[in-house]
Amino acid sequence: MSFESLGLLPELLRAVREQGYETPTPIQSQAIPLVLEGRDLMGRAQTGTGKTAGFTLPLLQRLAPQASSSASPARHPIRALILTPTRELAMQVEESVRTYGKYIPLRSTTIFGGVNINPQTKALRAGAEILVATPGRLLDHHQQGNLNFSQLEVLVLDEADRMLDMGFIRDIQKIIALLPKSRQTLLFSATFTDEIKQLAAQFLKSPATVQITPQNTAAELVRQVVHPVDRERKRALLSHLITSRKLEQVLVFTRTKHGANRLSEQLDKDGISSMAIHGNKSQPQRIKALDDFKKGAVRVLVATDIAARGLDIDMLPHVVNYELPQVPEDYIHRIGRTGRAGAEGEALSLVCVDEHGLLKDIEKLLRKELPKDVVTGYAPDPSIPAEPIQTGRQGGGGRGRGPARPARSGAAPAPRGERGRHPSRPGARGK
Numbered sequence: 208m209s210f211e212s213l214g215l216l217p218e219l220l221r222a223v224r225e226q227g228y229e230t231p232t233p234i235q236s237q238a239i240p241l242v243l244e245g246r247d248l249m250g251r252a253q254t255g256t257g258k259t260a261g262f263t264l265p266l267l268q269r270l271a272p273q274a275s276s277s278a279s280p281a282r283h284p285i286r287a288l289i290l291t292p293t294r295e296l297a298m299q300v301e302e303s304v305r306t307y308g309k310y311i312p313l314r315s316t317t318i319f320g321g322v323n324i325n326p327q328t329k330a331l332r333a334g335a336e337i338l339v340a341t342p343g344r345l346l347d348h349h350q351q352g353n354l355n356f357s358q359l360e361v362l363v364l365d366e367a368d369r370m371l372d373m374g375f376i377r378d379i380q381k382i383i384a385l386l387p388k389s390r391q392t393l394l395f396s397a398t399f400t401d402e403i404k405q406l407a408a409q410f411l412k413s414p415a416t417v418q419i420t421p422q423n424t425a426a427e428l429v430r431q432v433v434h435p436v437d438r439e440r441k442r443a444l445l446s447h448l449i450t451s452r453k454l455e456q457v458l459v460f461t462r463t464k465h466g467a468n469r470l471s472e473q474l475d476k477d478g479i480s481s482m483a484i485h486g487n488k489s490q491p492q493r494i495k496a497l498d499d500f501k502k503g504a505v506r507v508l509v510a511t512d513i514a515a516r517g518l519d520i521d522m523l524p525h526v527v528n529y530e531l532p533q534v535p536e537d538y539i540h541r542i543g544r545t546g547r548a549g550a551e552g553e554a555l556s557l558v559c560v561d562e563h564g565l566l567k568d569i570e571k572l573l574r575k576e577l578p579k580d581v582v583t584g585y586a587p588d589p590s591i592p593a594e595p596i597q598t599g600r601q602g603g604g605g606r607g608r609g610p611a612r613p614a615r616s617g618a619a620p621a622p623r624g625e626r627g628r629h630p631s632r633p634g635a636r637g638k
C-alpha cells in the first residue's frame with residue numbers, strides 16, 4: 208500500500224514525501240479513503256498511530272477544490288473544525304495541518320485557553336478554513352461573536368475520550384448545536400466506551416468504523432527501557448551508557464535550552480562530541496549541527512522538543528530521554544524518531560525520583576508499563592526526596608506558545624491543557 212494508491216492529490220503527496228513517510232500507517236490506509244468518500248467515521252486510535260495525518264490529509268483534500276489565494280477574509284470561511292482536549296494537542300494538530308497543507312492555499316488557525324484572546328480574534332477575523340480549537344475557548348469566541356460556522360463542512364473530534372474525561376461533554380454539545388446539520392463528522396478516540404458510543408450515536412450519521420490495535424503504534428516498534436537514576440547522576444550515567452555500549456548517533460532530549468547547552472558542554476568534557484540545538488540557535492546553526500550529526504562528525508545531538516520539531520531527524524538508532532517531557536504525547540513524538548519503517552530502534556529514558564508522575568502519565572498514554580533496568584553502579588538512593596521540576600520557562604526551553612505548564616513532582620495529577628475547567632461556563636475568561 209502506498210500513499211499514491213490512496214488517491215491523494217499531488218500537492219499532498221509532495222508534502223507527505225517531504226516528511227519522509229514511505230507507507231501509510233494502518234489507520235491512514237483505512238481512514239483516508241473513507242474520509243475522501245465523505246463518510247462519517249469513528250476511529251479507534253491513539254497517539255503514535257499516525258491518526259493525525261489519517262484525518263488531516265483527506266480533510267485538506269476535501270477542502271482543496273475551493274481553496275483560494277485571495278487575501279479577502281470572505282474567501283476563507285471556517286469550513287472545518289477540529290476539536291481537541293488540550294492546547295498542546297491543538298498546537299500539534301495545527302502544525303500537521305500546516306505541514307501537509309503546505310502546497311494548498313488553505314488557511315488554518317488555532318484557539319485555546321490560558322492565553323490572551325485578542326491575537327486569536329485577529330486571526331479569526333483574517334479568515335481561516337481550518338480551525339483547531341479546545342472547547343472552552345471556542346465558546347468564549349462564540350460569545351464574543353467571532354465565529355461563523357455557516358460554511359462548515361467537516362467536524363473532527365480528536366481524542367474524544369479525553370475530552371469526555373475532562374468534563375467537556377456539555378461544551379461539545381453546545382458547540383455541535385452551532386454547526387450546520389449537513390456536515391461530515393469524524394470522531395477519534397483511544398477507546399470506544401459506552402459514553403463514546405452514545406456521543407457517536409448522537410452526532411454521527413451511519414459512521415464507518417476503523418479500529419487500530421495498540422500493536423500497530425509506532426511506539427511498539429521501538430525497544431523502550433527506563434533506567435532509574437538519581438538526578439545528580441544522570442550525566443555520568445549517560446556518558447557511561449554511550450561509552451560502554453559504543454553508541455553512535457544518539458539524539459538526547461532535554462526539557463530546557465539551558466539544560467541542553469549545559470549537557471552538551473559536559474559531554475564534551477567527558478570526551479563525547481556533541482552539539483546542542485534549541486530555539487535560541489539560528490536555523491543555519493541548527494542545520495549545521497544536524498549535518499555534522501548525520502555525517503557522524505558529532506556523536507550526540509542534544510535537543511529540546513521544540514528544536515527537534517520540523518527537523519528531518521528520524522530513523523535514528525538511539526533516542527535518549529535525558530529528562531522526561533512534561534507532555535506525555537511528546538514522549539511518543541520523541542521516540543518516533545527511532546525505529547521508523549521497521550528499522551531497529553531503542554529509546555532509553557533516564558528517570559529520577561522527581562519524574563515518577565511524568566512516567567506514570569506516559570505509561571498511561573502507552574497503556575503499558577515500561578521495563579525498568581537499573582544500571583550497575585547507578586542505582587538510585589531511595590533516601591533522596593522528590594523536588595519540583597523546573598520547566599525552564601525563563602531559560603525558555605518550554606513550548607514557544609502559551610503559559611508555562613505548572614511544574615509537578617511525584618505522582619500528583621497535574622492540570623493538562625484546559626483540564627479542570629468547570630463544564631458549565633461562566634462568561635468569558637482570558638483577557
Ligand code: AMP
Nearest residue numbers: 228230231232254255256257258259543
Ligand atoms: P500521531 O499518531 O498522529 O500523533 O503521529 C505519530 C507520529 O508518527 C508523528 O510523529 C508523525 O510524524 C509520524 N507519522 C505519521 N504518519 C507516518 C507514516 N506514514 N510513516 C511514518 N511516520 C508517520
